[in-house]
Amino acid sequence: MAIKKTSKEEILNKAINLFKTQGFSNTSMANIADECGLIKGSIYHHFKNKDEIGLEALKYISEYFDKNIFSIKDETLLTKEKLEKIVKKTDEYFLNSNGGCLLANLATEVSNQNEAYKTVIIDYFKTWEECLVEVLEEKYPKNEAQDLAYEYICSLQGAIIMFNLTNNKKRLLKIGKNLLTKV
Amino acid sequence: MAIKKTSKEEILNKAINLFKTQGFSNTSMANIADECGLIKGSIYHHFKNKDEIGLEALKYISEYFDKNIFSIKDETLLTKEKLEKIVKKTDEYFLNSNGGCLLANLATEVSNQNEAYKTVIIDYFKTWEECLVEVLEEKYPKNEAQDLAYEYICSLQGAIIMFNLTNNKKRLLKIGKNLLTKV
Amino acid sequence: MAIKKTSKEEILNKAINLFKTQGFSNTSMANIADECGLIKGSIYHHFKNKDEIGLEALKYISEYFDKNIFSIKDETLLTKEKLEKIVKKTDEYFLNSNGGCLLANLATEVSNQNEAYKTVIIDYFKTWEECLVEVLEEKYPKNEAQDLAYEYICSLQGAIIMFNLTNNKKRLLKIGKNLLTKV
Amino acid sequence: MAIKKTSKEEILNKAINLFKTQGFSNTSMANIADECGLIKGSIYHHFKNKDEIGLEALKYISEYFDKNIFSIKDETLLTKEKLEKIVKKTDEYFLNSNGGCLLANLATEVSNQNEAYKTVIIDYFKTWEECLVEVLEEKYPKNEAQDLAYEYICSLQGAIIMFNLTNNKKRLLKIGKNLLTKV
DNA sequence: AATGAATGAGAATTCATTCAT
DNA sequence: AATGAATGAATTCTCATTCAT
Numbered sequence A, B, C, D: 001m002a003i004k005k006t007s008k009e010e011i012l013n014k015a016i017n018l019f020k021t022q023g024f025s026n027t028s029m030a031n032i033a034d035e036c037g038l039i040k041g042s043i044y045h046h047f048k049n050k051d052e053i054g055l056e057a058l059k060y061i062s063e064y065f066d067k068n069i070f071s072i073k074d075e076t077l078l079t080k081e082k083l084e085k086i087v088k089k090t091d092e093y094f095l096n097s098n099g100g101c102l103l104a105n106l107a108t109e110v111s112n113q114n115e116a117y118k119t120v121i122i123d124y125f126k127t128w129e130e131c132l133v134e135v136l137e138e139k140y141p142k143n144e145a146q147d148l149a150y151e152y153i154c155s156l157q158g159a160i161i162m163f164n165l166t167n168n169k170k171r172l173l174k175i176g177k178n179l180l181t182k183v
Numbered sequence E: 001a002a003t004g005a006a007t008g009a010g011a012a013t014t015c016a017t018t019c020a021t
Numbered sequence F: 001a002a003t004g005a006a007t008g009a010a011t012t013c014t015c016a017t018t019c020a021t
Helices: A008-022 A029-036 A040-045 A050-068 A070-074 A079-095 A102-108 A114-137 A142-166 A169-180 B008-022 B029-036 B040-045 B050-068 B071-074 B081-095 B102-109 B115-136 B142-166 B169-180 C008-022 C029-036 C052-066 C070-074 C081-093 C102-109 C115-136 C142-166 C169-180 D009-021 D029-034 D042-045 D050-068 D070-074 D078-094 D102-109 D113-137 D142-166 D169-180
Strands: none
Touching: A008 A029, A008 A050, A008 A102, A008 B169, A029 A040, A029 C008, A050 A070, A050 A102, A050 A114, A050 D142, A070 A079, A070 C115, A079 A142, A079 A169, A102 A114, A102 A142, A102 B040, A102 B102, A102 B142, A114 A142, A114 B142, A142 A169, A142 B102, A142 B115, A142 B142, A142 B169, A169 B142, B008 B029, B029 B040, B050 B071, B050 B081, B050 B102, B050 B115, B071 B081, B071 B115, B071 C102, B071 C169, B071 D169, B081 B115, B081 B142, B081 B169, B081 D102, B102 B115, B115 B142, B142 B169, C008 C029, C008 C052, C008 C102, C052 C102, C052 C115, C070 C081, C081 C115, C081 C142, C081 C169, C102 C115, C102 D142, C115 C142, C115 D142, C142 C169, C142 D009, C142 D102, C142 D113, C142 D142, C142 D169, C169 D142, D009 D029, D009 D050, D009 D102, D029 D042, D050 D070, D050 D102, D050 D113, D070 D078, D070 D113, D078 D113, D078 D142, D078 D169, D113 D142, D142 D169
16 A cells, blocks of 8 residues: 555546546546546545646646647748648547547536636637637738637537537538638 | 425526536536525426436427527528528527527536437537528538538537637627628 | 434534533534434534534523523522522533533634634623622622632633543532632 | 654644644644644654544643642742742743643543543642642641632633633633632 | 655535425 | 425545555
């Protein structure tokens, strides 16, 4: 006993998976612990409470996008190449993300009651939009770039919901393709 | 005692409001009862259990759309007029719907675990799409009509999530306006 | 099932007994429920939480003293008779009170962390002192009456602690006898 | 790692403070560790378990009284001087003792359930009484000396409870002054 | 000595549900 | 229809304790 069994990041990843597939409220600390091969109480060694797991989960995903997707806007590539790369990575993420977009899910499930969550979620979507706007501004005036970015994000989020219901990959990918026709 | 305090529909409406603003799992029977001025146990005179409330909530909203929005496709109006009316009614609904689209919310929160819910939700979105396709086919070939309908529904669903986070009405309305430029 | 098994007052009495003999923090909701022949959760039908039980316990005892002991000061009796009656009833209470004076116990155990408790406890001792002062003023100037009252209450409280440790009744009763020699 | 951060006595002192202000059951090992700048587990290098901390706390205080207060009875002073010194040191101790008398507190909180604690507590009060009796016997017959000693200890213990509630120093000191008028 | 990770038991509380009245 | 009392399972969280490092 008292041997290191898990890392904080591992718990976070298991929790994220559960939150996405079962919903946040519907996932118990016992569920998370089970998934990690720990007992309930042990989770509290790593996280103060369930809310903290939720918050760190949101931040973790948000940072993943910052580092791996939103940063593409600063690479030295052609506009079209950048957008292609962004769309590709984004599609990849959501195609393999069982249960959709946790940020969007928690936006509807609990953000009304948790200001800290809401802040991270709003920030995530704002950063996403800014990333796309910056790339699109290479070809479009600012306000048009903003409209395109907003519409892409919205339709992708809607498409993720549909993908979850129907498992139709083609339809999910259509949203990105659509954006790429614009540059 | 035994005074009629509420109707089934009244309970349903209060429950829908709670489900949309707090999430389904996060809403307890006691929450619903409180909202109705009843005590927990009394809800069971109207509904078999919580799952039934959820299911009837989904059906109730679905039927509202059938009767008040999807039926517009059969009215004797010009294509553009029909679409305008559909968009207007849809926007109205979601602008006043605190907490977004319950069908979409439950699609992400619990549809993975409740087949009955999933069926109603899939059906709702299918009917919605068919409604739009039927109208758009008056001007477009079938596959283009389908794409337009799908993209509208997706982007509206995404926009509803954003509206919930930012409360920016204009941006929500932009989605419908966008569709209307197509006819 | 769902038959009435207990009243709020019954639960309160059982809880008071446990708090006095085991301490407040050391008494679990399960302990209280067991004592009442209920299961843990059922207690919450009667009390919001454990703190509420503690608070109501304090108030319940405080009211008992108000009604049955402190009120004696207003009866139409000679000074000595009043004091004798007060002392007799007080002694009776504490001789039969397994575990001492809950108000004093909670004063040391949790009043530092619970303002609501502290208020009730302070008030109880103030009322007790005022009761005695009023009677003693029939024979003594105010400040002497206050000193006598204060010293009696203090020494009785200390004697209750000792009684709990030694079970020596005579020594407990000595405190009251001592007061009675003063009138 | 493995730097000496604390001594057993330091932990004991912090623990005593917590036990007095929060109660024994209400103080967790984590609370104690926090106060010492350690983590929970480290406490176990100094004490076998929580019960041992409690027991050593009681003994520690008891020994303090033995060495610093009860020993005064053997000093070569006049009766009045001895009693004055005892009262002064006792008052000093309790005036600066946030949370009252731990021995008395644990007498009410847990002595019913822990015989080892009870023994130390009973012994402490017995030794205290014997100390006072020995001094008072220089002026009074044994049984009167015993009554005076008992009444002083009781009323001081009660007064400590009141002091904790009201913070009225004068009233606490009155108990000692009272005793001193007797010699 | 001290730490970090873990445990298992048990704490308070909440939940959906039942049912006699 | 509605209520009040109860249930049993589950939930979040805390606690004392252990032990390899």
